[in-house]
Amino acid sequence: MRVGIARERLRGERRVAATPETVTQLTALGLGVLVEAGAGTESGHSDTSYTDAGATVVPLLTPGDVEIFCHVRPLTPEFAGTLRPGTVTLGLASPASELATVAALAASGVTAFALELVPRISRAQSMDALTSQSLVSGYRVVLEAAIRFPRFFPLYMTAAGTIPPARVLVLGAGVAGLQAIATAKRLGARVSAYDVRPASADEVTSMGGTFVNLDLDAVEGAGGYARELSEDRAVRQRELLAPYVAAADVMITTAAIPGRAAPLLVTHDMVTAMRPGSVVIDLAAETGGNVEGVLTGQDTQVPTSAGDGFVTLVGMQDAPSTMPADASRLFAKNVANLLALMTADGAVTPDFTDEVVAGACLTHDGTIRHEPTAAAVAAAVTGEN
Amino acid sequence: MRVGIARERLRGERRVAATPETVTQLTALGLGVLVEAGAGTESGHSDTSYTDAGATVVPLLTPGDVEIFCHVRPLTPEFAGTLRPGTVTLGLASPASELATVAALAASGVTAFALELVPRISRAQSMDALTSQSLVSGYRVVLEAAIRFPRFFPLYMTAAGTIPPARVLVLGAGVAGLQAIATAKRLGARVSAYDVRPASADEVTSMGGTFVNLDLDAVEGAGGYARELSEDRAVRQRELLAPYVAAADVMITTAAIPGRAAPLLVTHDMVTAMRPGSVVIDLAAETGGNVEGVLTGQDTQVPTSAGDGFVTLVGMQDAPSTMPADASRLFAKNVANLLALMTADGAVTPDFTDEVVAGACLTHDGTIRHEPTAAAVAAAVTGEN
Numbered sequence: 001m002r003v004g005i006a007r008e009r010l011r012g013e014r015r016v017a018a019t020p021e022t023v024t025q026l027t028a029l030g031l032g033v034l035v036e037a038g039a040g041t042e043s044g045h046s047d048t049s050y051t052d053a054g055a056t057v058v059p060l061l062t063p064g065d066v067e068i069f070c071h072v073r074p075l076t077p078e079f080a081g082t083l084r085p086g087t088v089t090l091g092l093a094s095p096a097s098e099l100a101t102v103a104a105l106a107a108s109g110v111t112a113f114a115l116e117l118v119p120r121i122s123r124a125q126s127m128d129a130l131t132s133q134s135l136v137s138g139y140r141v142v143l144e145a146a147i148r149f150p151r152f153f154p155l156y157m158t159a160a161g162t163i164p165p166a167r168v169l170v171l172g173a174g175v176a177g178l179q180a181i182a183t184a185k186r187l188g189a190r191v192s193a194y195d196v197r198p199a200s201a202d203e204v205t206s207m208g209g210t211f212v213n214l215d216l217d218a219v220e221g222a223g224g225y226a227r228e229l230s231e232d233r234a235v236r237q238r239e240l241l242a243p244y245v246a247a248a249d250v251m252i253t254t255a256a257i258p259g260r261a262a263p264l265l266v267t268h269d270m271v272t273a274m275r276p277g278s279v280v281i282d283l284a285a286e287t288g289g290n291v292e293g294v295l296t297g298q299d300t301q302v303p304t305s306a307g308d309g310f311v312t313l314v315g316m317q318d319a320p321s322t323m324p325a326d327a328s329r330l331f332a333k334n335v336a337n338l339l340a341l342m343t344a345d346g347a348v349t350p351d352f353t354d355e356v357v358a359g360a361c362l363t364h365d366g367t368i369r370h371e372p373t374a375a376a377v378a379a380a381v382t383g384e385n
Numbered sequence: 386m387r388v389g390i391a392r393e394r395l396r397g398e399r400r401v402a403a404t405p406e407t408v409t410q411l412t413a414l415g416l417g418v419l420v421e422a423g424a425g426t427e428s429g430h431s432d433t434s435y436t437d438a439g440a441t442v443v444p445l446l447t448p449g450d451v452e453i454f455c456h457v458r459p460l461t462p463e464f465a466g467t468l469r470p471g472t473v474t475l476g477l478a479s480p481a482s483e484l485a486t487v488a489a490l491a492a493s494g495v496t497a498f499a500l501e502l503v504p505r506i507s508r509a510q511s512m513d514a515l516t517s518q519s520l521v522s523g524y525r526v527v528l529e530a531a532i533r534f535p536r537f538f539p540l541y542m543t544a545a546g547t548i549p550p551a552r553v554l555v556l557g558a559g560v561a562g563l564q565a566i567a568t569a570k571r572l573g574a575r576v577s578a579y580d581v582r583p584a585s586a587d588e589v590t591s592m593g594g595t596f597v598n599l600d601l602d603a604v605e606g607a608g609g610y611a612r613e614l615s616e617d618r619a620v621r622q623r624e625l626l627a628p629y630v631a632a633a634d635v636m637i638t639t640a641a642i643p644g645r646a647a648p649l650l651v652t653h654d655m656v657t658a659m660r661p662g663s664v665v666i667d668l669a670a671e672t673g674g675n676v677e678g679v680l681t682g683q684d685t686q687v688p689t690s691a692g693d694g695f696v697t698l699v700g701m702q703d704a705p706s707t708m709p710a711d712a713s714r715l716f717a718k719n720v721a722n723l724l725a726l727m728t729a730d731g732a733v734t735p736d737f738t739d740e741v742v743a744g745a746c747l748t749h750d751g752t753i754r755h756e757p758t759a760a761a762v763a764a765a766v767t768g769e770n
Contacts, residue, residue, distance in 0.1 A: 043535070044535060044661045044662040044694055046661075046693040046694065048693065125544035125545075126544040126545050128544065128545075131544070132543060132544075132545050135541065135543065136537075139537060139539075143528065143532050144532070146528050147528050147532050149708075150429060150710035150711070151708060151711040152521075152524060152711050154524075154568075154571070156520065158517060158520065158715065159510035159511040159516070160510075160511050160512075160513075160517050160715045160718040160722070161714070161715070161718050163711055163714065163715075183539075186539070186571055186572055186573060187568075187571055187572065188571060276429045276431075277429040277710055307431075308431040308433065308434065309426070309429055309431065323534075323535050323536060323537070324535050325535035325662055326535070326536040326537050326548055329548065330543065330545045330546070330548075333545040333546050334545050
């Protein structure tokens, strides 16, 4: 069977779903690999490097060329509509928001796997793209903060006086938040962090951060993810966070709720209470933002309430794509590992009795297998009528 | 006596020669301080913060307002020509290149102190602006590299495989180079460094770097600075460096020779032999560059010789000004400390029997006191006739 790797079409997307390293892995499984010309350029992989690894480079990859189609970003409904029945697709699918694509995949009879749905069990860690890409985002967001911050992160004791370390506050201590804590700590900052999940306190501490303990009830949803707060508790949370925000030089927000808009953690007034020169990076900008007024893909200079300067508010966009080489290295491995789990004797044959395969499957044989998505698609269709 | 702090006029210069902290220090010495409106804005200091510290903020600072004039960038010949005899100036003066200004300062009867000429003795460390600003540049240059590098700096061992650390090569191990080594190391890179001065090997090692030992004779000039190599030895040095450059993911060049153009350490061919995605940052771009083809203030995408991608070549400009808050904090302390050395009973009265005062003095009483500069100005005048 043949696996196709397309050049990503979305503007700003620089990753690729296979590297020469994973091409070698896939061909060793007996699969043929077709790579669209230029697919790896932004990640540092020339067409020649794919050919050398055993792939066939084609000028344009069409759905008829392959039985398995690997991608980074969710497919468009139009493209999904052109896929042949029985085609296997594998990549990010944003099932909660890309309902039209999900419906088209089901209608086309495609067996679609969404990397977002890979169960968070230890056997599936090597296929967990949310984790691998959050590692990139969490590291990157600290560099983005440091490059905009008019001061040092580390403490320096110099002949001309002592420079205190930057105070970094991280909100949301998932994979990206923990990685942000670790990276800011590496750079020498004094780091504190907050998460609604009390279980994250130990993780924050182990990364070198100080856990901010607010006097709020614990909130933890299924699978270790955060779940939504009631509005009055969200207000109380913001009130309790305000003094920590005001004391921070750099704030990084990473709070996400799967399938929902990002929670509003920081109001405009909380930002304006910060000192001039402070930097706020909102990693959740693309899903609505943790910070009021954030604009995706843009820096905003927010005047301080004291009138003595500005806070730089950054709406991060496409964070993993800013480091396409290592982001693709990990993503491609996630894809190849999931594919390897389903491949025997050169053929991809998903075994739905396997909890990872079953969990990651979004559509199969004309139906939407992921129940919350099926319900959302049904609701959307009803709403339209 | 009154000290004047002007808003810097040079485009791209964001530092200021006094902070509210040093205003307090200067007023405690009995000096009056006049600050031009907006002088500290880019460094995060409002006019109000200067007033609160005891300064008088004036809309426009004119030479007649003050007896002492502190600045960051070298003055223009025009401005120097307007200063009254006996005025004391204090700031960076670039005496080797700004000959017209030096001549104008002498002609105006100004007592000018150049921070570049502060002797490198331990008593004068707190006045050493070259060192304090190089600390900023050395830290900053690593952030500039990391933000352009498509991979991580640190080693990561993840479920989807191990990511090796970035290999960073630093050429020139002065204050900026050592700080670059330390910062790259903090971020988790594997760092090696080279300097023509063998004495720097221990310093490189103490910062966590591996010293690159080339089979070249040692070269060390006066005061611990590097001096120029003969052309055939410079060629040999480049040949010996080539394999280290080719193996690096990130190269940072910081080699400077006081009063001279920066030495050419890396040829175009050495850059094109690097891997695609590699990043080269030339901190010496403003003085001619250590890397062939570098453009000051610009990123250049240099095609690799293998044709598989590009190396990003960055000509750093105004590095300390990219972090104006902490750069100004240190610079202003250097200025205030030198001024304090010359101040008694509210009056600035330079004591030329003090080795620091005498060493830092560029012009006084109508003459150019720094002999190499006096010779250069005389040669320039002769050349013009």
